[in-house]
Amino acid sequence: MATRIVEPEAGPRSKRAAILAAAVDHFGEAGFEATKWSMVAERVGIGQTALYHYFESKTHCLLTIMRQELQRSHDMFTEATADVEEPVEALRAAVRAAYDVSDQEVLQMRILQNHMDLLSGPRKSKREEAERVAARQLVQLVERDWTNLLVRGMSQGAFPLRDAxxxxxxxxxxxxxxxxxxxxxxxxxxxxxxxxxEGACVRMVAT
Amino acid sequence: MATRIVEPEAGPRSKRAAILAAAVDHFGEAGFEATKWSMVAERVGIGQTALYHYFESKTHCLLTIMRQELQRSHDMFTEATADVEEPVEALRAAVRAAYDVSDQEVLQMRILQNHMDLLSGPRKSKREEAERVAARQLVQLVERDWTNLLVRGMSQGAFPLRDAxxxxxxxxxxxxxxxxxxxxxxxxxxxxxxxxxEGACVRMVAT
DNA sequence: GATCAACCTGAGCCAAGTTCAATTCAGTTA
DNA sequence: TAACTGAATTGAACTTGGCTCAGGTTGATC
Incomplete structure (x- = not known):
């Protein structure tokens, strides 16, 4: 379980990263449906069929973007709360970390939120399904990150006892x-x- | 401004309501993309092109569902808070009203949340655009419902002053x-x- | 300079949404 | 009851956009 997907290492002329960046721009600004897959290719400067060398489908690309963003969210949470003992301070740090993002990452978060429903149903193709399952696991991980934070605070008496x-x-x-x-x-x-x-969360949890 | 869309009154053999109900089921359970427009027709018991007598497109139907749900949310909020003076009680009543919904309405809320992004960009066709604009106005109305509630509570001194x-x-x-x-x-x-x-909201707002 | 894997393309396929001209049906008028 | 009207419905053709395929190019390595 919880097998972290390894990003394919970049061959010297790989356009994978450029495709992902272009896709984030388009999907984030215009929306996934409204974006023609060929527009992404055009932005990168390749023919549209070349996309299929890197991604099995438009959706596979989307799922990859979502999974990457979830991975980042989880990593940032972990890093931000790692060495903060005091529950209230840990909560504050976690919230601040959640909003410590670049403009590109704002787009990725938007894409992620707008297509969460994709993660519920199974996908037909192998690689799409792999990304979906990985993303789902990450969602659960992130959820657990937050509940654990609350559980810790409750058991330490810093937060009143509630359904964490x-x-x-x-x-x-x-x-x-x-x-x-x-x-x-x-x-x-x-x-x-x-x-x-940050303030709202503290009031919600610690009052 | 704020022209409430009038639902086309039902001729005796109109299938509009049946189509909307079937669409809510399918869109809510399987998702909008995953639902084939023809499946909705099948459920209603008509040929798939007959759908175009009632809706300009699959998306037009979706936007209609969303707009209806927003209308309902706004109406319920208004009704629930109408004769409650005390701000904290009004807040509680509003929250309870938000969750006083049927299973069908749960599906509609899910559909609404999953496709909020549709409301940002303009639509090509007239009727779709009309529904989109109406829905956007309703979103703003609902947002104003909640901010007004907070503003009222703050000015009465029941809630601490914050960016409402x-x-x-x-x-x-x-x-x-x-x-x-x-x-x-x-x-x-x-x-x-x-x-x-309900508790979380009160703590967030009134603490 | 031969080889091999990574990378790329033009041509065309296919599914699903959409359009359109023709038709049926229910109720109204004569 | 026959003619008429507009709403409702349909099958077939069209359009769009994601995707496949068969084959070509590039460049690192030996």
Missing amino acids: QLLGAGVLGLIVSVWRWYRPSGPTPLSEVSEMI | QLLGAGVLGLIVSVWRWYRPSGPTPLSEVSEMI
Whole structure:
């Protein structure tokens, strides 16, 4: 279980990374459906059939983007909370880490949130299914990250006792809901969002 | 502005309602993409081209479902909070109303959440665009419902002063995030979810 | 400079949504 | 009851966009 997918190492003229970057731009800005697979190829500067050398399908590319973003989220959570003993401080650190992202990563989070439903049903092709299963495991990992944080705080007496699973889902839901509406070009800077959510989470959990 | 779309009144042999119901089932269970438009026709018992008598496209049907659900959400909020003076009680009533839904409505909320991104970009066809714009207005209406509730509570001194817009978005995000994972057949009854979220919202807002 | 794997392409296939001209059906008018 | 009307319905053809295939190019390695 929990086999971390190894990214295919890049041959010197591999366009895989460029394709992923172009796909993130298009999927994030225009939406997955609205993006023609051929537009991604065009952006990269290759024929559309060349895409199939790297990805089995448009959806396979999407799932890869989602899985990568989930991996990053989990890694960032772990790194941010690793050496923070105090539960409230750990919670704060985790929230701040969640919003410490680049513009490209904002797009990836948006893509992830907008297509979560893809992870529920099984896929027909092998490689798509592999990415889907990996992504699902990562979702559960991230959920567990948050519930564990809450459980720890509750058992230490820093947080009142509540259903940690349910409350964790709430906290996570609150945090990621931001990616539905947040735009880097919008009126509210991410730092402000981060502070607001941080406070809200603490009140939700530690009151 | 804010022109409420009038549902075409049903001629005695109109299948519009049946189509919408069948579409909600399919879109909600299998997902919009995974559902073949012809499957909906089959369920209703008509040929697939007959669908185009009622809806301009598969997407037009989806947008209609979303707009209807948003309308319902707004109406329920208004009804639930209408004669509740006390801000905390009004907040509680609003949350409870949000989770006072039938299984069919759970599906509609899921569909709505899974395709919010459709509302951002403009549509090519007239009727689709009309539904999209109406839905967007309703989204803003619902957002305003929640911020107004918070503003009222803050000005009455029942809630501490905070950015009501941002906090409102958070509360709403928390509430609707449930529809991503909740299943009527799942282990957690909706009543339990409702209570948890109600408490969380109060702590978030009134602490 | 031969070999092999990685990489790329043009031509065309196929599924699913959509359009259209023709037709049926229910209710209304004469 | 025959003629008429508009809503409802259909089969067949069309369109779009993701995808397959058979074969060609490139460049690292020996």
